[in-house]
Amino acid sequence: MMITTDTPSMDRRSLLRGSVTVAGAAIILPSLASLGGCSSTPASLTEKMDLISAISDRIIPATDTGGALAAKVPEYIAALFEKHFSEDQQSAxxxxxxxxxxxxxxAASPEQQDDILSGLASAxxxxxxxxxxxxLRDMTIFGFYTSEVATEELSYEELPGRYDGCVPLSEVGRAWLDRGV
Structure with a gap:
């Protein structure tokens, strides 16, 4: 005797597909919300952004390639401040x-600004x-060299590549970056 019911059967593949979709959405959606992190400035840093911009510009100024401002380092610092600093770290x-x-x-001239920063570094x-x-110095350097702007400054050669044991820097023209750094 065969018993039939009119209830729909559950397909394992559709169940797995649905659960993966729900789990993926739970993981991805908060990450997507944080992508706009570099677009706004935390309220506690708004009045200090000019100072952060000036300091980061003195650390990595624009030359024949873009500097810290072109790489949007101040916005990167503001995002780190807002999302990763504790309240104690923010106040300090x-x-x-x-x-x-x-x-x-x-209010200082660029040379005086350099002197102030040198004094802070050796204080x-x-x-x-x-x-x-x-x-600020560490975040500026990291933020710049992990930006797209830094690719104009650094040369890259896939390893293993050609090896030249002793090449004058004047022939190279820029610092070289490899995966080992």
């Missing part, structure tokens, strides 16, 4: 920026603004 970073601003950085660890300058 803001106080350090205030200390750099109080040193007259914004004692207890000096106000040193830790913030070190963070």
């Amino acid at each position: 970073f803001a106080m350090g920026l205030d200390a750099i601003g109080d040193a007259g950085f914004a 004692d660890d207890a000096d106000a603004g040193k830790a913030t300058f070190q963070q």
Whole structure:
């Protein structure tokens, strides 16, 4: 005797497809929301963005290739500040920026700005603004060299490639980057 029912049967493939779609959406949607992270400035940094821009521009200025401003490093720093700094780190970073601003950085000439930054780099660890300058320098360098603008500055040669043991830098023209860095 064969019993038949009119209830639809569940197909394992459609069940797997549906569950993967739901799981994928749960993972992807929050990531997509964070893609706009570099487009807005946190309210606590809005008045300090000019200072951050000036400092990052002095760290990596524009030359025959784009500098930190062309690579949108200040926006990158603002996104890191907003999304990855704890409240304590945010307040310490803001106080350090205030200390750099109080040193007259914004009103100084480029040469004086370089002197202020050199003084911060060689200052004692207890000096106000040193830790913030070190963070800014590290974030500027990382943000620049992981940007598309840095590809204009660095040459790239797939390894293994040609090996020249002793080539004068004047022949190379720029620093070389390989995967091992």
